[in-house]
Amino acid sequence: MSRVLVSPCSQPFDTVLDTIAPDKSISHRCAMFSLFSDRPSTVRNFLKGEDTLASLSIARQLGAEVEEDEAGTLRITPPVELREPDDILDCGNAGTGMRLYCGLLAGVEGSFVLTGDRYLRSRPMKRVTGPLQSIGAKIDGREEGNLAPLHIRGGKLKAFRYESPIDSAQVKSAMILAALRGDAPSYYRENFLSRDHTERMLRGMGASIETDAEGWIVVKPLTKPLNPLDITVPADPSSAFFFAVAAAIVPGAKVRIPGVTLNPTRIEAYKVLEAMGAAVEYALREDRYEPIGEIRVAYDGRLSAVEVSHRIAWLIDELPALAVAMATAEGVSRVRNAAELRVKESDRIATVVTALKACGIEAEEYPDGYAIRGGTLRRAVIDSHGDHRIAMSFAIAGLLCGMEIEDIDCVATSFPNFFEILSNLTEVTR
Ligand SMILES: O=C(O)C1=C[C@@H](OP(=O)(O)O)[C@@H](O)[C@H](O)C1
Numbered sequence: 001m002s003r004v005l006v007s008p009c010s011q012p013f014d015t016v017l018d019t020i021a022p023d024k025s026i027s028h029r030c031a032m033f034s035l036f037s038d039r040p041s042t043v044r045n046f047l048k049g050e051d052t053l054a055s056l057s058i059a060r061q062l063g064a065e066v067e068e069d070e071a072g073t074l075r076i077t078p079p080v081e082l083r084e085p086d087d088i089l090d091c092g093n094a095g096t097g098m099r100l101y102c103g104l105l106a107g108v109e110g111s112f113v114l115t116g117d118r119y120l121r122s123r124p125m126k127r128v129t130g131p132l133q134s135i136g137a138k139i140d141g142r143e144e145g146n147l148a149p150l151h152i153r154g155g156k157l158k159a160f161r162y163e164s165p166i167d168s169a170q171v172k173s174a175m176i177l178a179a180l181r182g183d184a185p186s187y188y189r190e191n192f193l194s195r196d197h198t199e200r201m202l203r204g205m206g207a208s209i210e211t212d213a214e215g216w217i218v219v220k221p222l223t224k225p226l227n228p229l230d231i232t233v234p235a236d237p238s239s240a241f242f243f244a245v246a247a248a249i250v251p252g253a254k255v256r257i258p259g260v261t262l263n264p265t266r267i268e269a270y271k272v273l274e275a276m277g278a279a280v281e282y283a284l285r286e287d288r289y290e291p292i293g294e295i296r297v298a299y300d301g302r303l304s305a306v307e308v309s310h311r312i313a314w315l316i317d318e319l320p321a322l323a324v325a326m327a328t329a330e331g332v333s334r335v336r337n338a339a340e341l342r343v344k345e346s347d348r349i350a351t352v353v354t355a356l357k358a359c360g361i362e363a364e365e366y367p368d369g370y371a372i373r374g375g376t377l378r379r380a381v382i383d384s385h386g387d388h389r390i391a392m393s394f395a396i397a398g399l400l401c402g403m404e405i406e407d408i409d410c411v412a413t414s415f416p417n418f419f420e421i422l423s424n425l426t427e428v429t430r
């Protein structure tokens with residue numbers, strides 16, 4: 001198991017971060033949605049992380065042809081009809097990959113087995129397999145289709161009206177993808193809008209996906225193939241956020257993040273950092289599928305504590321990094337209504353609190369969040385529990401006090417060049 005030693009940062013940095021990993025959510029969707037067209041999609045800046053490469057490799061197993069030019073641009077040519085693969089479909093560590101492919105494949109004739117690594121095989125899938133089974137999908141797996149490996153026997157699906165008990169873009173996307181192959185318009189509603197890349201991208205490809213006055217997302221089944229994607233994947237605001245926290249906690253530091261999506265469902269954590277006292281600015285540059293621009297973050301004195309209990313879906317992936325910011329803030333910060341953290345790559349409530357305590361910070365678990373009393377972070381040995389966001393969050397804490405992180409290979413799932421960027425700011429030893 002590989003480990004890394006991060007040394008405290010000896011001087012403040014002022015950096016343009018122009019090599020932040022491309023957006024993971026959008027890259028997964030590029031691989032999958034290109035299958036709904038009858039012409040090749042062009043995808044620039046696709047994330048070459050393990051999670052999204054797994055989704056691309058599954059697209060290939062389903063019959064897509066993927067070519068890459070010298071600039072790294074992908075041309076994804078879909079098959080005329082999706083092919084029944086002669087092997088299992090391995091989603092690796094990716095919840096997004098597995099849940100969206102469940103919805104995509106449930107309506108396709110054939111037999112498909114979705115599996116993943118040991119972490120993914122213990123994450124709950126009933127949230128998608130349940131509603132899919134209720135519209136006629138044949139999906140089996142341990143615990144009545146809750147745990148992968150999942151066997152999908154695709155076939156005809158019924159149109160539906162489904163009100164989701166959780167605000168999850170993965171559930172919403174799986175249901176929208178199934179609805180595209182339904183027999184009449186389907187209706188989906190969530191309490192609070194989760195990230196909306198699926199709606200934006202499919203609409204951009206010509207699908208009829210509208211939200212009505214009562215908040216129902218109305219999806220019409222496809223009557224013909226969609227237009228291909230022609231897209232440049234923006235930088236991932238969730239990946240960039242580690243360095244936003246770095247700038248907010250290292251006295252005198254500044255970062256500039258160009259080419260990042262400014263989709264409001266993705267940048268709420270930056271708003272929280274701003275509320276805690278960091279200097280944050282946004283500049284919109286273009287709007288194609290997504291609003292894209294630049295975010296600047298600078299240190300502006302010690303941060304203040306904050307309460308985070310709403311718009312959770314808009315910052316769920318950033319909460320571990322925010323916890324590091326909270327650990328340096330004046331006062332007690334609290335996160336509530338975030339029980340979803342317990343079913344990510346690790347139980348992020350437990351892993352965050354344990355790691356903070358190891359760093360000498362007072363922290364307390366709630367069933368749906370935690371309380372963190374800001375103080376002085378101390379160097380510790382942190383076990384990532386195979387969770388990329390835990391590994392990267394505590395590597396950032398290392399900028400202040402030094403840190404040893406164990407089990408860092410998981411970082412390659414979403415941000416393969418993370419340590420390369422970090423090593424421009426401080427000494428990183430493997
Ligand atoms: O749809 C997506 O791309 C994602 C949705 C979120 O999960 P949930 O929708 O399950 O909250 C997020 O945690 C994940 O990293 C990516």
Ligand SMILES: C=C(OP(=O)(O)O)C(=O)O
Nearest residue numbers: 093094095096097317344
């Ligand atoms: C939760 C995450 O991803 P996934 O659900 O796709 O594994 C994440 O990247 O933080």
